[in-house]
Amino acid sequence: MKTLGMIGGTSWHSTIAYYRLINQIASKIIGDWANPPLIIHSINIELMREQNKEKINTTYLETAKKLQTAGAEAIVICANTPHMVYDFVQPKINIPILHIADATGKEAQGLGLKKLGLLGNRPTMTGSFIPKVLMDNYGIETIIPDKEYIPQSHEYVSKELTQGVFSEGAKQFYLKQIELLKARGADGIILGCTELPLLIQQSDVDIPTLATTDLHAQMAVDFIFDK
Structure with a gap:
């Protein structure tokens, strides 16, 4: 197994979700008695x-270098928004950052999707770090x-969802x-x-939904096991 570095904390709820998912997926390969x-x-x-x-760029670069020195063979940034640092950090380290948009793009491409709606917080929706990768690498258009x-x-994201609050008002807004x-x-969405994905289930809508965290965690496990 390869060693994976994880940059978390934004938020810690998200980091827990990543850690749990990566271990759950890995356990299907190596069993519950290992990790x-x-x-x-x-x-x-x-x-x-x-x-x-x-300051954000500098902090993520310093952290990535620490993980690289500690023996990480690749890095996963455990949230969508911090991928804004990818273009700054990746050229300055010697190990790959597994990009969340690549995980999403591969799944969308496999489903034959061509135009994806993007939901999230303001930086994620208005930034280029997801749409650019989807268009450049997969020819998929993104709308917000x-x-x-x-x-x-x-x-809703910053004041409710990341605080563990899942209100009916938020659900109806996103639907x-x-x-x-x-x-x-x-x-696709x-x-x-x-x-x-804790608020909106696939059964709530009639077009495919792409849960970036789930797809990113699978990408991480694929790297760990060199799949």
Whole structure:
């Protein structure tokens, strides 16, 4: 098994989900009596709330180098939004960062999807770090909710979902967004927040949903076992 480095903390809820999923998937290969070698570095989530891009980049680079020195053979960033640092960090280290958009793109490509609606917080929806990878590597277009809905989506993610609150109001909001995105041509929906699949189930909608955390965890396990 290869050793995997994990950068967590944004949020710690998300980090737990990653750790659990990676071990659960790995146990299907090696059994419940064993587990893969993982090195976790948890960053204070206040870093992201400060919205200082230079400080965020520097902190993630320092952390990635620490994991590399500690023996990690690849790195998983345990959340969607921090992938904004990928283009800055990846060229400066000697091990791969397994990109969450690649995990999503491979699944979407396998399902024959061409246009994906993206739901999440403001940085995830408005940033280029997911849409660019999907278009450049897989030829998949990404669309996001109309501008008027982005603040509410950000609010639900930051104030409710990442705090473990799953309200009916949030669920109805996201179901409405999925219908609006579908009307604009989306043939699949990216649930671009670790907690969104806990709120929205595949049975709630009639187009494929792509839970980025689940797909990313599977990508991590595939790397660990060199699949």
